[in-house]
Every structure is written in structure tokens, then in C-alpha cells.
Amino acid sequence: MAIDLKITLLSWGIAIITSGLALMLFSRSKVSVQMQKALQESAEREKALARAIQRMRQTLDIQKIFNATTSELRQVINCDRVVIYRFHSDWSGEFVAESVGDGWRSLSKEQLSNPKLQENSLLDEHCTINNIVTEPDSLFENYLVIKDTYLQQTQGGFYNQRTPYRVVENIYDAGFNACYIKLLEQLQAKAYIIVPIYSNRQLWGLLATYQNSRSRQWKDTEINIVTQISNQLGVALEHIELLEQTKSQSIALQQEIQERLAAEALLKLQKQELEKALINLKQAELQLIQNEKMVALGQLVAGIAHEINNPIGFIFGNLEYTNQYIQDLLHLVRLYHHEYPDSPSKFSEIFKEVDLDLVSQDLENSMSSMQRGVQRIWQLVLSLRNFSRLDESNIKLVDIHEGLDSTLLLLQHRLKATQFRPEIGVIKKYGQLPLTTCYPSQLNQVFMHLLNNAIDALEERSHKENFLPKIWIYTEISDTHIIKIRIADNGCGIPPTVLSRLFDPFFTSKPVGKGMGLGLSISYQIIVLQHQGKLTCHSAPGQGAEFVIEIPLHCSAVTVGAQCLAPVQG
Incomplete structure (x- = not known):
């Protein structure tokens, strides 16, 4: 009997110990599951927070950032509504973004048809969001706050309490007055977390999460997530504002540059x-x-x-x-x-x-x-x-050869031999020209300028070498009734740099005192402008020069101020 009793007692002890171990193992298993679940939820929240921050960095469109942030945050903390509320300078405001669950009305849409939804939350100094959420968190406790608003009148409101956010688990147990509870009921809110959003040390708006279906005990991790999201929204706003300022400055700078360029032009x-x-x-x-x-x-x-x-x-x-x-x-x-x-x-x-x-x-x-x-x-x-021919200044029929011969006769003293050179030979190869309609006095000036230049070129070459200086004068008429007069010499020639500017006013390659650079320019105007013709030059260094005059057989009277063609060299 004694042995049986001992065996029975031992069996009971073993059963008790086994039951205790089983109970302890069950408790530990339950705690482990809870910890694992908490860790998983924390990891998911961290991933969601990282996704929200990453989306902020992927775009510079602030509205896209707001929409993505409210949607992501509502999914992370599993609430009924997330809104972003922006203050105006007079402390009125508006909902700028919202993510709301099924079955709940949209506040951002309702404010379009019911402006009082915004005004009721801000007009009564005893029933305003300003009095509820007006203190930055510890990260912003040294920030400056705008002074020309309600915050200045209330000397900071709740900011003096150094509260970085406002958390309400049950609106009916928070000690709110009736008007504010009525406002929250209009917002369908039973519990909420409201965190201020700061941009450039100024209160920009609010980030609010609402639980509409019931009261809710908010976790510290959830509060931290909302706070971090609010901080990141402030950073995003500052970046975008800085970008907008940079763009504005760039546009202003570009506009100023364009204006200066236009002014310079x-x-x-x-x-x-x-x-x-x-x-x-x-x-x-x-x-x-x-x-x-x-x-x-x-x-x-x-x-x-x-x-x-x-x-x-x-x-x-x-x-x-x-x-x-x-x-x-x-x-x-x-x-x-x-x-x-x-x-x-x-x-x-x-x-x-x-x-x-x-x-x-x-x-x-x-x-x-x-x-x-x-x-x-x-x-x-x-x-x-x-x-x-002053008595013949108007256009008339003249003998071109007579004008050439008269000019040569007046230049006879320059054609004679000097101590530096022999006499300049003039070879005249006149064609059969009919009487030509032209301005005889002006045309004779052209002959004088061209022959004088030819003599100058021959004298310049004679100072460098011994040769027989010659001038050739050719005249002919084409099938198209164009009178062509060519005056050529075997002088030193004209370099290309001078040839390109030969007919420019006041341009001369002669030494000071030898000319003003007007003879060829005036000649060009007389031929092209007054006679509707052409004056060209063909030359190369060491090969002499040839000036070609082309005028119509019958030139019509023109106005001296008419537009002339560009000079042509060859």
C-alpha cells in the first residue's frame, strides 16, 4: 500500500510538472508570436516609411508627393483618413490632399461645395485648429514662427507647452468644448493624430490621421511615423520652394540676359x-x-x-x-x-x-x-x-570716245616721261560705238579717277623696277546694247585684301596725303546709281589691274538717292 501511494504521488507530481512546463512553453510561444508579429509590423512600417520618403524624392511635383504620402500613410497605420491641411496667411486654410477609406465622405471634395467647412474650423478663437496644434516638436523648438498671424496674438498658443503633436484617442474623453466636438463630428473623427508641418521655420500646415469608426489607442510607433512623415514633407516643401526660387531666379536672369542682349543688339x-x-x-x-x-x-x-x-x-x-x-x-x-x-x-x-x-x-x-x-x-x-560739260549736266547723247580723249588730253602732263620712268604709252582700241545716252560730266569724272589710279600704279611700280609703263583702253558694245569700257594697266596690281574694300568710302591704300579714298567710291555710285550699270575690278599682285565699266546704251534718268547694288570685285 505504501509503495502504491508513493507511485501515485509521484505520478501526480510528474503530471503537475508536465502541465507547468506545457503552460510555460505555451506562454513563451504566445509571447514569441506576439514579438514576431510586432517585429513584422515594425518592419512593414519601416518599409512603408521608406517607400513614402522614396516617392517624395522621385518627383518634384508637390501635389503628387501629397497624394502618394497620404495614401501610403493611411495604409501603414491602417486608419480611416489622412489629410494634409495648408494654412493661408490669414490662418484660414484648405485641404490640399486626402486619402480616405471606403464609406467615408471626402473632405477635400466637400470643401469645394461647403466653404464653411474650412471657415468654421478657424473663425472662432475658442474653437480653432490653431488652439489645438500650435507647437513644433523638439526638432523645431528653436525655429522662428511667423508673427503676423493668430500665433502672435496668442503668443504662441500651445507652442509654449513645447508639444510637437496632438494625439486624441477618444474625442469625447478629451475635454473638448461642444463646438469643437461638433466640428469633429462633422469631420467624422473619433480619434486622431495631428502633427504640424514646418517649412523654412514657419508653420506651413498640418498632417492629420483620423480614425472615424471608433476610438483608438495610438501606438508610439504610429505617432513616430506620422511625425517623421511630417518632417519629410517639410523638407520636400523646402526643396521645392528652393527649386522654385532657383527657377524664378533663373528665369529672371535669363530674361535679364535676353533684355540686355536685345538692348545690346x-x-x-x-x-x-x-x-x-x-x-x-x-x-x-x-x-x-x-x-x-x-x-x-x-x-x-x-x-x-x-x-x-x-x-x-x-x-x-x-x-x-x-x-x-x-x-x-x-x-x-x-x-x-x-x-x-x-x-x-x-x-x-x-x-x-x-x-x-x-x-x-x-x-x-x-x-x-x-x-x-x-x-x-x-x-x-x-x-x-x-x-x-556744265552746260550738259542733264542726261544726253554723247560720244564716249570724245570724253576719253578729252580726259587723256588733260592728263597729258602726267603721261610724259619723268626722271623716274619713261613716257606712259596709251594704247587705244576703240570699237564702233554709237552715241550713248548718259551723264557726260559724271562719266568723265569716272574716266579721270580710273586713269589717275592707273598712272599712280605705274609710277609705284617704276620706283621698284625698270619696265615700259602702258595703259590700254578698250571700248565695245555687246549684243544686249551694253557699252563696255575697259581701262587696264601693267602696274603693281592690287592685293586681295585691298580689292575686297576697293569701292568702300574713305578706304585708300595710298600714303597719307595721296588720296582720301573717295575717287573709286564716287565712281562706283556714278556708274551703278546714276547709270544703272556695273563697275568691277580684276587684279592680282604683280599682274596689273583692269577696271570694267558697263552701262546701258540708253540710260534713263534716275534719282541720285536711289539704292545701289553692292560693289563687285574680281
């Missing part, structure tokens, strides 16, 4: 126009001076011609009679000497001293020289008149 254009106007003014002035010179020359030539023509005409008209009288006297002397060979000794001595045949020959030569001299003077006067 306008100034450059105005400068070019002023320079062009100045050049045109100088050209017009010099053209007027040139015209005045030609007028003065014409008047001088007309006066000289008038004064010279009378005595020259008198001399020329009497030379023939004088020559005849001299011949008669010589004949009389010869006849007297023949008829009276034995004349008194006085006459005989005179006849012996004077060689009558020699005197007779010298008289004939002298008379011929005087006749040629008078004709030369006559030709010079005529050439001066032909060159100036």
Missing part, C-alpha cells in the same frame, strides 16, 4: 545705322563738294574759254593773212633784188648780211608753229569744256 543696330548715316552724310557732303568743284571748274572753264576764245580767234584768223603778207613781202624783196642787181652799196650790204632763203624758211616754220600752238590752245579749251 538694339544699340549695335543703332550704332550701325548712325555709322551708315554718318557715312552717307559724308558721302553726300563730299559729293556736293565735288559737284561744287565741278560747277566752279565749269564756270572757270567757261570764263577762261570766253576770254581766250576771242584773242585766239583773232590770232588764228589773222595768222593766215599775216603769212600771206609775209610771203608777198618776201616775193617783193626777191623781185627787187632780181630786177636791180646793181643796187646801191647800202642795199647790197644788207642783202649780203641777210640770207633771204633762210629767213623765208624760218618765217614759214614760225607761222606753222604759231598755227599749231593756237590749235593746241583751242583743243585744250575744248577739252576742258568737254570734260566739265
Whole structure:
């Protein structure tokens, strides 16, 4: 019996111990499952938080950030509603983003049709969100707060309590007044977490999570997640605001650059126009001076011609009679000497001293020289008149060859030989040209400029080497009734850098004092502008130069101020 009792007691002890072990193992297993579940929930929350932050960094669209954040946060803490509320400068505000569960009305949509939903939450100083959530968390306790709002009037409100958020587990047990409970009932809220959002040390808005179906005991991890999300939203707002400021500054800078570039372009254009106007003014002035010179020359030539023509005409008209009288006297002397060979000794001595045949020959030569001299003077006067042609300033029919010959005659003194070079040979190869309609005085100026330049080039080369200087003048008419005049020389030629600017006003390659750079420019205007023609130059260093004038056979009258074509070189 004793043994059986011991066995029974031992069995009971073993059963009790086994039951205790089983109970302990069951408790430990339950705790392990709870811990595992808590760890899993924490990991999921961390992943969700990381996803929310990552989405913030993937876009610069603040509305997309708000929408993604509210949706992600509602899923993480499994609540009924998440909203982002933005304050205005007068402490009114609006819902800018919302994620709401099925079966609950949307506050962001309702505010469009019911503005009082916003105003009721802010107008009553005893029933406002400002009085409920007005303190930054410890990370923002040193931040500056805007002072021109309700916060200044209430001296910071709940900020003085250093509360970084507001957590309510049951609105009916939180000690709220009736008006605020009524507002929360309109929001369908039974419990909530509200965290301020700060941007650049100023209260920007609120991040609110609501439980609508029931009261709720919020976990610290959930509060931390909402707080961290709020902080990240503030950072995102600061980044976007900085980006917007940078964009605005960039746009303003670009606009300023464009305005400056436009102003510089306008100034450059105005400068070019002023320079062009100045050049045109100088050209017009010099053209007027040139015209005045030609007028003065014409008047001088007309006066000289008038004064010279009378005595020259008198001399020329009497030379023939004088020559005849001299011949008669010589004949009389010869006849007297023949008829009276034995004349008194006085006459005989005179006849012996004077060689009558020699005197007779010298008289004939002298008379011929005087006749040629008078004709030369006559030709010079005529050439001066032909060159100036002041009485023919209008367009008219003229002989081109006559103008060329008159110009050559006036330049005869430059064509003669000098101590540095032989005489310049002029080879004229004139074609059969009909009378041409042109401005004769201006055309003669062109001939003068081109021939003078040819002589200058020949003289420049003669200082470097010995050669036979020559000028060729060709004239012809084409099948299209274009008069072509070519004036060529075998001078030193024109380099390409000079050739490209040959017809530019005031450009000259000659030494100071040798020219003003206007002759070819004026010539170009006369040919192209007044005669609707072309003036080109073909040249190469060491190969001479050739200027080609092309004008229509019948040139029509034009206005001097008309637009001319660009110069052409070759």
C-alpha cells in the first residue's frame, strides 16, 4: 500500500510538472508570436516609411508627393483618413490632399461645395485648429514662427507647452468644448493624430490621421511615423520652394540676359545705322563738294574759254593773212633784188648780211608753229569744256570716245616721261560705238579717277623696277546694247585684301596725303546709281589691274538717292 501511494504521488507530481512546463512553453510561444508579429509590423512600417520618403524624392511635383504620402500613410497605420491641411496667411486654410477609406465622405471634395467647412474650423478663437496644434516638436523648438498671424496674438498658443503633436484617442474623453466636438463630428473623427508641418521655420500646415469608426489607442510607433512623415514633407516643401526660387531666379536672369542682349543688339543696330548715316552724310557732303568743284571748274572753264576764245580767234584768223603778207613781202624783196642787181652799196650790204632763203624758211616754220600752238590752245579749251560739260549736266547723247580723249588730253602732263620712268604709252582700241545716252560730266569724272589710279600704279611700280609703263583702253558694245569700257594697266596690281574694300568710302591704300579714298567710291555710285550699270575690278599682285565699266546704251534718268547694288570685285 505504501509503495502504491508513493507511485501515485509521484505520478501526480510528474503530471503537475508536465502541465507547468506545457503552460510555460505555451506562454513563451504566445509571447514569441506576439514579438514576431510586432517585429513584422515594425518592419512593414519601416518599409512603408521608406517607400513614402522614396516617392517624395522621385518627383518634384508637390501635389503628387501629397497624394502618394497620404495614401501610403493611411495604409501603414491602417486608419480611416489622412489629410494634409495648408494654412493661408490669414490662418484660414484648405485641404490640399486626402486619402480616405471606403464609406467615408471626402473632405477635400466637400470643401469645394461647403466653404464653411474650412471657415468654421478657424473663425472662432475658442474653437480653432490653431488652439489645438500650435507647437513644433523638439526638432523645431528653436525655429522662428511667423508673427503676423493668430500665433502672435496668442503668443504662441500651445507652442509654449513645447508639444510637437496632438494625439486624441477618444474625442469625447478629451475635454473638448461642444463646438469643437461638433466640428469633429462633422469631420467624422473619433480619434486622431495631428502633427504640424514646418517649412523654412514657419508653420506651413498640418498632417492629420483620423480614425472615424471608433476610438483608438495610438501606438508610439504610429505617432513616430506620422511625425517623421511630417518632417519629410517639410523638407520636400523646402526643396521645392528652393527649386522654385532657383527657377524664378533663373528665369529672371535669363530674361535679364535676353533684355540686355536685345538692348545690346538694339544699340549695335543703332550704332550701325548712325555709322551708315554718318557715312552717307559724308558721302553726300563730299559729293556736293565735288559737284561744287565741278560747277566752279565749269564756270572757270567757261570764263577762261570766253576770254581766250576771242584773242585766239583773232590770232588764228589773222595768222593766215599775216603769212600771206609775209610771203608777198618776201616775193617783193626777191623781185627787187632780181630786177636791180646793181643796187646801191647800202642795199647790197644788207642783202649780203641777210640770207633771204633762210629767213623765208624760218618765217614759214614760225607761222606753222604759231598755227599749231593756237590749235593746241583751242583743243585744250575744248577739252576742258568737254570734260566739265556744265552746260550738259542733264542726261544726253554723247560720244564716249570724245570724253576719253578729252580726259587723256588733260592728263597729258602726267603721261610724259619723268626722271623716274619713261613716257606712259596709251594704247587705244576703240570699237564702233554709237552715241550713248548718259551723264557726260559724271562719266568723265569716272574716266579721270580710273586713269589717275592707273598712272599712280605705274609710277609705284617704276620706283621698284625698270619696265615700259602702258595703259590700254578698250571700248565695245555687246549684243544686249551694253557699252563696255575697259581701262587696264601693267602696274603693281592690287592685293586681295585691298580689292575686297576697293569701292568702300574713305578706304585708300595710298600714303597719307595721296588720296582720301573717295575717287573709286564716287565712281562706283556714278556708274551703278546714276547709270544703272556695273563697275568691277580684276587684279592680282604683280599682274596689273583692269577696271570694267558697263552701262546701258540708253540710260534713263534716275534719282541720285536711289539704292545701289553692292560693289563687285574680281
